[in-house]
Amino acid sequence: MPSSTSRRTVIKTGALFMALGLTSCTGSPSPSPTPALPSTAAPGTEPAQTFTFGTASRPLGLDPALSSDVESYRITRQILEGLVGVDQTTGKPTPLLATEWNESDEGRAYTFKLRSGVTFQDGTPFNADAVCANFNRWFAFSADLRRQAPGSSFKGVFKAHADEAALSIFKSCTAVSADTVRIDLTQRFTAFLQALTLPACAIASPAALAAGTADVLDQVRSGNPVSRFATKPVGTGPFSLAAWDEASVRLVTHPDYWGDRGQIATINFVTYDHPQTRLQALLDGKIDGFDAVTVGNFDQLVKRGMQIVQRDPFSVMYLGINQEVPVLQNEKVRQAIELAIDKETLIRKFFIDNTAKASQFVPPKISGFNNEAPSLGHDPVKAKAYLAQGGYKGEELKFYYPLNATRPYLPTPEKIYAEISRQLTAVGLNIKPVPVDWSDGYLQKVRSPGDHALHLLGWNGAYADADNFVGPLFGEKNGEFGYQDPQVFSKINRARGLPAGDERNELYHSINAQIAATVPAVPIAFPISALALSDRVSNYPASPVLNEVFTKVQLKS
Incomplete structure (x- = not known):
């Protein structure tokens, strides 16, 4: 991987508010909103540009109330x-x-x-x-x-x-x-x-x-049930849906939009399932940018002098553990899984520089992050001992992982699966691989009750509060983890209503420590995510919460 020095020649860091300290916006919301930013577009200018963006997977549905994947949200935000x-x-x-x-x-x-x-x-x-x-x-x-x-x-x-x-x-x-x-x-x-x-x-x-x-899911897109509304959403935003097929989505500027319409008249979202095909499309001039730069194509982008816009870490990648599988109800077995995983090797091999090792699910810049959250570390010898103490007798563990997907929190899932599987097998766990194409309902399979013992996934934060990380994942029993801890559930519910301040932060510290100690899942990394852009792009509104509306993209004339 290139050194930090070489990267500074091409990298732009997006989302200044993260660098300024997110803790300033995790407290009690002010009743007085900040003023809207003034428009940078020339008055009376009609959008005329076409912007083509490479995505890592197809959207799963365009009703944001029912679809929460990154690519669906990227489109519905427009x-x-x-x-x-x-x-x-x-x-x-x-x-x-x-x-x-x-x-x-x-x-x-x-x-x-x-x-x-x-x-x-x-x-x-x-x-x-x-x-x-x-x-x-x-x-x-x-x-x-x-x-x-x-x-x-x-x-x-x-x-x-x-x-x-x-x-x-x-x-x-x-x-x-x-x-x-x-x-x-x-x-x-x-x-x-x-x-x-x-x-x-x-x-x-x-x-x-x-x-x-909208509440009748009688259509299918990318292997997921959706409504007719989800194939033709209607909002108040600056773009409307013009076309959606298997490989691409086309949006067009909405002539009666109330706000700044920017420069772009047409957005084409084109799906490239593999990192190398996205990179080649950018180098060939077929697209103006793409998301989810991986370690494998970072070097090539640097050598070509391409623009790389890096987001501050605002997601967590984890190994999910399903306690509905009987053998995983034993805490020692779950702790053995954590002890078997070498997080530093995974980060070094598969994540962009400055990705941090995770011992909890709340990122470091969020109020409520616990500097002293317990972590068992990496110890294969102790992992084997814990498996014996937990009564593990070689039961098969189905390990689900996605194919043909690159997420901000999971850049190369097949390779990450292979390394984690190797580490788990080395301590005596009987791993059965279950690859599932992302577009074949992977999210639904691992978030619903089922036979998934282990699975790869992550959580991309959507707003700057600890509740956005621990609440959806561990605020109640769900099909993903089968996790049942009424005390944690009660603490999370109480924390969301406390005023910003020390008491609320301390409660989240306690929540993080309690989740970490019982290992309902293994947090592995707080990944750095990055976009690559052509020279045609002079500004891209990078955001760690992915609030990237394309009226703010500025293109060179």
Whole structure:
């Protein structure tokens, strides 16, 4: 790998707010939003450029309320918008479809003033009724729908849906007037405004939701059940969907968009499953940039003098362990798995420089990161002893891993699987490989109850709060880990409602330590992710939370 010195000649670091210290934006959300940034486009300029972007996999569905994969979100961020945006410099909530807001009832109510004169791409008006139609839809998701679409994020944020209303943080949405909406919560949720920046909280056209029977998943895309709406989403964003086929998605600028339309008239998202084909497409001038630079093509990009834009670490890559598999219910066996894994070798071989070793699931720059979280380290001899103490007798462990996928947190899954499998086998574990193509429902298979004993996955943070990392993964029992710790569940629920400060941070320290000690999964790395860009691109709005809207891409004329 190239040295840090050689990299400085080509690397640009994206997302300044991470470098300035994310801890400044993990506390209590300010009721006063930061002002919107002024437009940099020349007044009256009509978008005319075409921008072609290489992606690592196909989107799984374009209804952000039901699909949470990186490539789906990358596209839906261009089409749909939420009430609240993210300031690229500070990371604080910033106006988007809401121009201002205030908090009341000790943090259990938020009133939003909505942007006037905004219409959805189907011509219907954006107003308070539309906002409530969306919130009420998410709240009402049935258990059957949630089983079909494990990418739904509402429960991870608000704890429960209408069928368990007493457990939900969401209480109601009220259209006070056409341009004013109030959202009531059952309890204080400190990161509420940050959570509204999730793509899953983007506001869709109620007319399009109804016309596309959005809650009936009777279509299939990339091996996943989706609705007709998810194949033709309609929001208030700067781009609308023009075409979607097996290899690409085409977006076009929305002529009636309320904000800055930027330079780009057409975006082509083209899928290249393998890192080398993405690299070659950039070198051949077929694309203007691609995401998920790997160690294998980093050197080649450096030698060619290509632009590399590096994001600060805001994800965690882990080995999942499913305690529904009987032998994995034994803590000693899970600890043996952790002891068998040589994280430093994995990071050196497969991740970009400055990727940090992980001993917990909250990244270092987030308030609540525990500097003293317990870690067993790498000790194959002790791993063998722990397997014996745990009564492991060679039971077969199915190890799921994805094919044809590159994620920001998982650059080369086949190679990472091979190395981890080798390390686990070396201490006496009986590993059965189960490769699953990413587009054949890999996410659904490993996040649902099943026979997966071990699996490779990661979590890319979507907003700057510890709850966004431990809440969705370990806030309740789920099909991915079969993890059951009522004390941790209770602590996570309490922490989300505490005001920002030492007490909240200390509680997250305790949560991280308790999760680390019982090993429901093995955190391996906080990966550095990077994009590669052609010389045609003069600026790209890199964001560690992947809030990258292409109206802010600047191209050389």
